[in-house]
Every structure is written in structure tokens, then in C-alpha cells.
Amino acid sequence: xxxxxxxVTKTEAIVLRHRRLGDADRIVTLLTPARGKIDVVAKGALRxxxxxxxxxxxxxxxxxxxxxxxxxxxxxxxxxxxxxTALHRDLDRLSTGMYLLEATDRLTFEEADLHTVYxxxxxxxxxxxRGDGLQLVARTFELxxxxxxxxxxxxxxxxxxxxxxxxxxxAWSPTSGGVLCATCxxxxxGAVPIDSKVLxxxxxxxxxxxxxxxxxxxxxxxxxxVEHVMHELMQALSEREMKSAHFVATARRAAxxxxxxxxxxxxxxxxxx
Amino acid sequence: xxxxxxxxxxxPITRLVExxxxxxGIGPKSAQRLAYYILRAPDAEAIALAEALIExxxxxxxxxxxxxxxxxxxxxxxxxxxxxxVTICVVEEPLDVRAIERTGGFHGLYxxxxxxxxxxxxxxxxxxxIQELLARIRDIDTGVTEVIVATNxxxxxEATAMYLGRLLQPLGIRVTRLARGLPAGADLEYADDVTxxxxxxxxxxxx
Ligand SMILES: [Zn+2]
Numbered sequence: 288x289x290x291x292x293x294x295v296t297k298t299e300a301i302v303l304r305h306r307r308l309g310d311a312d313r314i315v316t317l318l319t320p321a322r323g324k325i326d327v328v329a330k331g332a333l334r335x336x337x338x339x340x341x342x343x344x345x346x347x348x349x350x351x352x353x354x355x356x357x358x359x360x361x362x363x364x365x366x367x368x369x370x371x372t373a374l375h376r377d378l379d380r381l382s383t384g385m386y387l388l389e390a391t392d393r394l395t396f397e398e399a400d401l402h403t404v405y406x407x408x409x410x411x412x413x414x415x416x417r418g419d420g421l422q423l424v425a426r427t428f429e430l431x432x433x434x435x436x437x438x439x440x441x442x443x444x445x446x447x448x449x450x451x452x453x454x455x456x457x458a459w460s461p462t463s464g465g466v467l468c469a470t471c472x473x474x475x476x477g478a479v480p481i482d483s484k485v486l487x488x489x490x491x492x493x494x495x496x497x498x499x500x501x502x503x504x505x506x507x508x509x510x511x512x513v514e515h516v517m518h519e520l521m522q523a524l525s526e527r528e529m530k531s532a533h534f535v536a537t538a539r540r541a542a543x544x545x546x547x548x549x550x551x552x553x554x555x556x557x558x559x560x
Numbered sequence: 561x562x563x564x565x566x567x568x569x570x571x572p573i574t575r576l577v578e579x580x581x582x583x584x585g586i587g588p589k590s591a592q593r594l595a596y597y598i599l600r601a602p603d604a605e606a607i608a609l610a611e612a613l614i615e616x617x618x619x620x621x622x623x624x625x626x627x628x629x630x631x632x633x634x635x636x637x638x639x640x641x642x643x644x645x646v647t648i649c650v651v652e653e654p655l656d657v658r659a660i661e662r663t664g665g666f667h668g669l670y671x672x673x674x675x676x677x678x679x680x681x682x683x684x685x686x687x688x689x690i691q692e693l694l695a696r697i698r699d700i701d702t703g704v705t706e707v708i709v710a711t712n713x714x715x716x717x718e719a720t721a722m723y724l725g726r727l728l729q730p731l732g733i734r735v736t737r738l739a740r741g742l743p744a745g746a747d748l749e750y751a752d753d754v755t756x757x758x759x760x761x762x763x764x765x766x767x
């Protein structure tokens with residue numbers, strides 16, 4: 288007997304985004320551990336009496352039952368596992384969460400094995416919700432996402448000649464995805480100088496395990512520069528503007544105390560950069 | 561061969577089908593059906609439809625104050641002297657104004673954002689009527705003391721509400737949010753009047 292495609296499957300998923308389908312339905316983009324990134328249909332999700340809609344909001348970890356459909360699977364049940372509610376009490380956490388979703392969506396393809404990406408996104412959302420430093424969570428997530436999707440940036444060796452690049456005399460190119468030495472920088476278009484402190488932070492965030500990276504304490508101004516470099520890199524790789532990266536910065540600027548970045552925890556033993 | 565796959569992309573029928581197809585919720589089959597219907601309808605009916613389309617584009621403008629759709633600016637609600645002028649209810653779309661008006665439970669003024677912060681769809685705060693709202697509130701003469709953010713109870717609506725809270729609270733404005741009487745992920749447009757009325761009654765301070 289030929290093996291049949293199971294008509295109903297159950298999976299956990301993180302909801303990346305959704306879009307309208309007709310008057311009442313939605314197409315929901317899910318990131319799943321086993322099936323990667325998939326689009327599914329949530330019928331009636333736009334109706335206020337929909338019992339599923341709240342369980343299929345972006346930034347929710349949910350368990351779904353999917354019925355095999357012709358072009359797309361159809362959600363028959365959805366139950367929230369973790370709504371990361373703490374993110375909904377702080378605009379900077381919420382905007383950063385939205386950014387993590389967009390970054391994940393932009394750098395992944397359907398039909399790719401996204402086990403690692405799922406674990407990374409899940410861990411990052413948990414850390415974000417429990418109050419870890421925003422910059423720490425966002426930057427370490429970006430760097431590990433780039434590793435997992437084959438876009439690992441090069442912060443130490445010249446992309447052109449492989450020579451070790453000194454932090455205090457480096458240039459970088461967002462489109463090339465890394466640093467260039469003093470000799471090679473003129474041969475590549477689009478290379479701009481990069482601050483040595485920024486580069487050291489990026490090297491550390493890329494190399495250190497999360498718990499050790501968490502001990503690095505960044506001054507607001509420096510962490511703003513690091514964020515800027517990473518946002519530029521992410522936008523260059525996704526080949527278009529990332530509105531959520533913009534929103535992270537806009538929301539922070541709107542804060543009453545503009546000078547104070549929402550930042551990493553006070554830790555007496557932390558390394559100051 | 562029928563009239564629909566006739567003389568190429570330039571034919572008037574194809575143009576009409578494509579125009580219908582661009583409308584929200586209209587698939588290619590429905591677009592063909594609508595075009596065929598117009599084709600067979602009496603001239604007067606087709607002309608009435610065409611005139612209605614032109615008329616709506618000519619006469620409907622945005623209210624200079626609340627940004628709602630109107631045929632006269634300021635709109636009927638903004639010019640109504642009986643309304644409470646110190647409270648502004650901020651909504652995503654003009655249809656949401658109609659929905660809240662139907663509850664009969666709100667007597668203040670409105671402000672229509674024409675969308676919601678939704679980075680995934682390429683929409684940031686700069687794409688909404690937020691500057692217009694700030695200008696209204698900064699204008700001393702308006703004396704606004706409270707802004708009720710009635711965006712939809714979903715991620716985008718919440719991000720928008722929190723962002724507005726961050727902008728407005730430093731101006732000494734009380735910023736409230738509709739209570740979660742509405743199920744998460746729902747669309748305000750589809751809410752029933754009882755639910756919506758209750759949500760308005762139990763609005764809360766933005767965190
Ligand atoms: Zn008006």
C-alpha cells in the first residue's frame with residue numbers, strides 16, 4: 288500500500304506574521320521546528336467571535352492542528368503555549384520582538400531545515416520576555432541567525448585577502464557582509480570605516496556563549512552604534528528596508544528620557560566597554 | 561473563444577475585469593462575473609455606477625481635523641458643538657468611527673490614523689496620521705485632556721497604542737486603551753455592538 292500524506296498533523300509553531308485573505312480569513316506564516324516556514328489558512332480569523340484568532344497572533348508560540356489542504360494547510364485548532372505577555376507591557380520589548388520576527392522571516396526560505404532557527408527564535412523571545420538586555424538579545428540573535436542561515440558575517444579577517452584585520456584600522460561593507468583591511472578597502476565599493484569599539488563588541492557577541500556575552504556592559508551610545516551596524520547588515524542581506532528595525536529606533540527616540548537606552552542589566556561584575 | 565479572452569490586454573472588457581480584480585476580496589472569477597454583469601446591465605445602471613465612482617472621488621475628502629472621510633471639512637462630528645471636545649478617540653479606519661458611533665456610548669471627537677503600525681507590511685508610524693494628531697493636541701485651544709486609543713486588540717494595534725502613549729503622556733494627556741472585552745486578534749469592524757460598548761466602558765490606562 289502506498290504511504291499516504293497524513294490528513295491531520297499537529298505541531299508547535301511561532302507565528303511570524305499574517306495577512307488578510309478575503310473578508311474573514313487569514314494566511315498565517317508559521318515557523319515550525321520540523322516543517323520549517325509554512326503558510327497556513329486560518330478560516331474566519333478576522334471575525335470577532337473567532338476562537339482561534341487570539342492564538343494565531345504574531346509573537347505567539349502556539350500549538351496548531353493542521354488539516355492537509357490542496358495548496359495550503361488549514362488550521363483546525365490553535366492553542367497558545369506562550370504569549371510572551373511581558374513583551375506587551377513594554378514598547379521597546381514589543382518593537383524588538385517584532386524586529387526578531389521580521390529578521391527571521393526575511394532571512395529564511397520555505398522548504399529549508401529551520402530546526403536551529405526555531406530554537407534560536409524561541410530562546411530569544413523567552414530571554415526578551417524575562418527581561419534580559421534588549422541589545423544583548425537582539426544582537427546575539429542576529430549573529431546566530433546569520434550563522435544558521437549561511438550569512439555569517441566576517442569580523443576578523445579581510446574578506447578580500449584573508450589577512451587579520453586590526454580593530455582600530457578597519458572598514459566594513461554591509462553588502463559584502465564583513466570587514467576589509469586597510470589595503471583592500473579601496474578595491475571594494477561601499478566599504479566604510481567601522482569604530483574599533485563597535486567591531487570588538489561584534490567579535491565578542493559572535494564568539495562568546497550567550498551567558499558570557501551577557502556580562503558585557505554597553506554604554507548607550509556604543510550600543511546604539513552596534514545596533515546601527517547590525518541593522519544595516521540585516522537590511523543589506525534582506526535586500527530591502529526593514530520597517531521593524533526603523534520602528535525599534537523610532538519608538539526608542541519617542542521615549543521621554545531619550546538619552547537613556549533601555550539596556551542591559553546592572554551587574555557589578557560586568558565588563559564595561 | 562469568448563469576449564473575455566478576446567483581442568488582448570487592451571480590450572475594454574479586459575480593462576474592466578482587471579479593475580474589478582484589484583478590488584479587495586475579488587478573485588479572477590468574481591471579477592469576470594461582475595464585468596459580464598455590467599456588460600449586460602441597462603446603460604443607465606452602468607452609468608450610475610460610473611458616476612458614483614467619480615462623484616465619491618471628487619467630493620469625499622479628509623477632515624482637516626480628525627482625518628475622517630467627509631464631504632465637508634471640518635466634518636459633521638468635528639463641527640458638532642454638543643460633543644465633548646476634551647476627549648479624542650483614536651481609531652485605525654473610518655469604518656471604526658461608524659462602529660463606535662453605533663454604540664451611542666461615546667460623545668467626544670475622533671482621530672483616524674488610516675492604518676496601524678505594522679512593520680511586517682511595511683507600515684511605520686511615519687505612514688500614519690500621527691503628526692496630525694500631535695498637532696491637534698499641541699494646539700492649546702483644543703484643550704484635549706484624554707486620548708482613548710481604540711486600535712484593534714492585536715499585536716499591531718497594541719504597538720500603535722503603546723507608541724501613542726509614549727508620545728502623548730509627556731504632553732500631560734491621559735492615554736487610555738479599550739478594555740480587552742474584544743477577543744485578541746479580532747477586527748474591530750466585525751465586533752458586535754455589545755462587546756464594543758463594554759470595551760469602551762472599561763477602557764484602561766496605557767502601561
Ligand atoms: Zn472631523
